[in-house]
Amino acid sequence: xxxxxxxxxxxxxxxxxxxxxxxxxxxDLDAAALERAAATLGEGRCDGRLRCELPRGxxxxxxxxxxxxxxxxxxxxxxxxxxxxxMRMMTESDFDDVISVHLKGAWLGTRAAxxxxxxxxxxxxxxxxxxxxxxIGTARQTHHSAAKAGIARLTKAAxxxxxxxxxxxxIIRTEMVGSLxxxxxEKKRSEIPLTRFGEPEEVASVVLFLASGISNYMTxxxxxxxxxxxA
Numbered sequence: 001x002x003x004x005x006x007x008x009x010x011x012x013x014x015x016x017x018x019x020x021x022x023x024x025x026x027x028d029l030d031a032a033a034l035e036r037a038a039a040t041l042g043e044g045r046c047d048g049r050l051r052c053e054l055p056r057g058x059x060x061x062x063x064x065x066x067x068x069x070x071x072x073x074x075x076x077x078x079x080x081x082x083x084x085x086x087m088r089m090m091t092e093s094d095f096d097d098v099i100s101v102h103l104k105g106a107w108l109g110t111r112a113a114x115x116x117x118x119x120x121x122x123x124x125x126x127x128x129x130x131x132x133x134x135x136i137g138t139a140r141q142t143h144h145s146a147a148k149a150g151i152a153r154l155t156k157a158a159x160x161x162x163x164x165x166x167x168x169x170x171i172i173r174t175e176m177v178g179s180l181x182x183x184x185x186e187k188k189r190s191e192i193p194l195t196r197f198g199e200p201e202e203v204a205s206v207v208l209f210l211a212s213g214i215s216n217y218m219t220x221x222x223x224x225x226x227x228x229x230x231a
Contacts, residue, residue, distance in 0.1 A: 001025040004079030006033035008174035012200035013207045074211040075113035077106040078129045084140040095143040102147035128166040159220030165210045170226030172198045193228025
């Protein structure tokens with residue numbers, strides 16, 4: 001199951017896991033994009049009919065996963081969005097919405113997936129998508145930085161008896177990067193040791209590693225995908 005799977009990192013992750021033989025459940029708030037994503041993965045391999053109302057939808061997502069594919073194996077908490085603003089201009093409603101979808105959504109998804117895995121005695125893997133902003137903080141994203149830092153700590157706290165790991169992507173070339181002011185990408189690129197933005201498929205390959213048996217003895221780990229060290 002991949003939340004926020006209709007585009008960007010979520011869709012790249014779903015495609016990568018599908019190519020390795022996984023059956024996929026996608027959830028997203030954008031119903032039209034969700035249908036297109038499900039069609040891309042192909043009927044019989046993907047169920048994309050659940051328009052997930054995060055964060056309340058997480059328990060329903062788990063039930064949908066069990067109904068169609070029986071054994072819950074991998075759960076990727078990827079759903080999120082941004083509403084950038086200086087802190088003094090940020091509304092309390094925007095802060096609450098970002099915290100609710102990113103942090104509470106990840107908590108609900110982790111709880112539901114872990115509960116099912118324990119009950120069925122399966123060796124599953126939960127992968128939470130944090131962000132570099134949760135490590136170093138990002139201007140105009142106090143809510144996003146706080147939520148992503150919370151996801152990293154949630155991952156470590158939940159990683160007992162089950163496999164829960166997280167990734168912290170840096171700037172990845174998705175639609176959100178394309179929406180930045182023209183001068184921002186070049187400034188950000190100059191701060192990256194590898195001098196380029198990451199690709200969604202590069203993030204997906206790390207999720208695949210954490211989802212696979214190759215990483216069976218890893219839990220509570222946070223892997224950075226940032227193009228090099230950042231302070």
